[in-house]
Amino acid sequence: MGRSRYKFHESYYPYFITSTILEELPILCKPQVAQILLDQFVFMQQNKNVILYSYVIMPNHFHAIVKSDDLSNSLRLTKSYAARRILTYLKDNGHSRWLTKLKFNKRNHKVGRTYQVWEEGLHPKQLISNKMVAQKMEYVHFNPVKSGFVDKPEDWRYSSARDYSGMDGLIPVTLFEG
Numbered sequence: 125m126g127r128s129r130y131k132f133h134e135s136y137y138p139y140f141i142t143s144t145i146l147e148e149l150p151i152l153c154k155p156q157v158a159q160i161l162l163d164q165f166v167f168m169q170q171n172k173n174v175i176l177y178s179y180v181i182m183p184n185h186f187h188a189i190v191k192s193d194d195l196s197n198s199l200r201l202t203k204s205y206a207a208r209r210i211l212t213y214l215k216d217n218g219h220s221r222w223l224t225k226l227k228f229n230k231r232n233h234k235v236g237r238t239y240q241v242w243e244e245g246l247h248p249k250q251l252i253s254n255k256m257v258a259q260k261m262e263y264v265h266f267n268p269v270k271s272g273f274v275d276k277p278e279d280w281r282y283s284s285a286r287d288y289s290g291m292d293g294l295i296p297v298t299l300f301e302g
Contacts, residue, residue, distance in 0.1 A: 138177060138191040138300075140260040141246040143203060147229045149222055150183035151241075156217075157210055158282050161186060164206045166295050172198040177257070177300040178264045181282035182271065187264045189257065189300070199246055207241035254302030261288075261300065 145151050152158050158181050165188070168174035172192065179188040192198055214223050223239065230240040251257045265288070268280035277285035287293040 135191075135193045135195065138175070138189050138251045138257055139195060139248040140187065140189050140251055140264075141199065141248050142185060142187050143246050144185040144243045146226055146240050146243055148184040149225055151210065151214070151222055152181055152186065153183035154213075156213055160206055160209045160213065162282070162295050164202045167205075168192075168198055168202050169296065172202070174198050175298050176284075176295075177298055178261045178284040178288070179282075179297070180264045180267045180280065180284070182267060187267060189251065189260055189264065195248070203242055203246075207239075210241050211239055257300055257302050 152161065161181055165176055165179060168190075169176055172194070174190055174192040174195065177189040177191070179186060190199070211223070211226075213219075214226075226239040226241060230237070231244070234240050249260070251260060265277040265283060265285035268274050268283065269277055274280045277283060278289040278291055281294065284293055284297045287297050287299065
């Protein structure tokens, strides 16, 4: 994350983050892999004091609105752990084509590892007003609609839009009341 021009600044603001699978491979479309990411979101909330306001998991990336005192480190560790679990899943389930692509497209400076799962960085954007949070939350929740996967945000299983529409979501989130 050190190479990115995007930085985490004041910890009292929420941040909009995006992380993409290397070469935009649709690895997250596998329910087992999406569950790895969901488990990591829960772990961050329970063990890293990260507040998760919203999220969406798409086939090749995820968006979230989060807040924490040590967000950069928490997210770095979370992505690293999720990458190891994703690679284990791919190896154990014979997804050699995806593994080959993650190996072939690994950036040269990523020494000491065979594969790279995530593109570098999280591209954090500080949300300094309730209006900005509302705009980004709409963007997060409408991502699957805009992509043509569903007609309504709450119909996308891997999204906090369900929580905001009064339905049970897959994982707990802190509802933003700005």
